[in-house]
Amino acid sequence: MLALNARLTQINGPWVVLLLKMILLTKMPMITCPSIRSLVLLAMVLSLMGCQAVDYYDTGMQSPVPQELQPPRELGKVSLPTYRVEPPDILMVEMLKLVPLPPYRIEIFDVLQIRVLGTLLDQPIDNFYLVEGEGIVTLGPAYGTVRIAGMTIEEATEALRRKLQEVLNKPEVSVQLARTAGTAPVTGEYLIGPDGTINLRQYGTLHVAGKTVTEIQLDMQKHLARYFDSPEVSVDVRQFNSKVFYVITEGAGLGDSITRMPITGNDTVLDALSAVNGLSQFSSTEMWVARPSPGNAGCEQIMPVDYDAITRGGSSATNYQIMPGDRVFVAEDNILAFNNFVSKVTAPLERLLGTTSLGASTVRNLQTLGRNYNKNRY
DSSP, X not given: OHHHHHHHHHHHOHHHHHHXXXXXXXXXXXXXXXXXXXXXXXXXXXXXXXXXXXXXXXXXXXXXXXXXXXXXXXXXXXXXXXXXXXXXXXXXXXXXXXXXXXXXXXXXXXXXXEEEESOBTTBOOXXXXXXXXXXXXXXXXXXXXXXXXXXOHHHHHHHHHHHHTTTSSSOEEEEEEEEOSSSOOOOEEEEOOTTSEEEOGGGOEEEOTTOOHHHHHHHHHHHHTTTBSSOEEEEEEEEOOSOEEEEEEOOTTSOOEEEEEEOOSOOBHHHHHHHTTSOOTTEEEEEEEEEXXXXXXXXXXXXXXXXXXHHTSOOOSSOBBOOTTOEEEEEEOHHHHHHHHHHHHHHHHXXXXXXXXXHXXXXXXXXXXXXXXXXXXX
16 A cells, blocks of 8 residues: 555655545545546546656655666766757768769869889889879979870870880879869868758758768768769767756746756756856755656656755765756745845835825925915015
């Protein structure tokens, strides 16, 4: 009976326990009526179905919260789930391999990596070469220049081989495209828009909201494969802007303060309070962490915080780890709140009475001034 009492109180509140006691322990004729008993039992069954809020302020709980339901704390933190980007996060994309689809024709200011075996000992050819403004590459004093603009890689390799055969005996030439001048760069920072996409400029848009970094990397490589040969990219989150928690401070009737803080994955209640410069002059030491349930499942948690214990005593029991979407609520000082309420109520009356008193005083002064004026005339 005690175990059932604790379970019902934890999940549904003390009213269900009261109904159970009325059924099992009382002899009231109304409760013993089969129809009413059935309705009460049905209400209990329906209340037990689904997930209700777990209120850690509930003093009627007869049994401790199971270990698996215990929230993480300062000395028992957990790693957050794999980060899924959302607007307005900022991504950092770095293009590791940027080679256009074949057949690519060499353009001015492209960079080629040229390697030749069998060169002169004092003038090797194994470096990066810029295609100059005239569409040529300069191989060195002994080899001269070769015009290769407008050629494919195979055609440029053959043109270089023919040119080097004028000086060398059976040279072996290798040409690779290292960098293109006419291709827009992909490397840079990208802000995720409200529609969950990033704009890759001339390469279109890519939907990334709700995906992990690894998923974005694979999708981006697949997307860019329409423009490049086997592209390779590196993706990372530059700024974590979408996952936040809130610190709400009551203002004792003068307006609440709400501060939006980004999640770092290592925040505690003390970190949240330090981010808002501690307690205000209107705050009390009564506070709690309100944790919403995912998908509005009705499993919200209210976790009280013992401010004196975690600050003066160094206790970590209620210094909870902050999760995305948490609300750290700091209650107001009741005396200050009552004082401000009284001031709000009495201020209009004081102003009205002051105006009335001032008007009456003015009338009396005018009347007195008139009598004195007439007395002086005689």
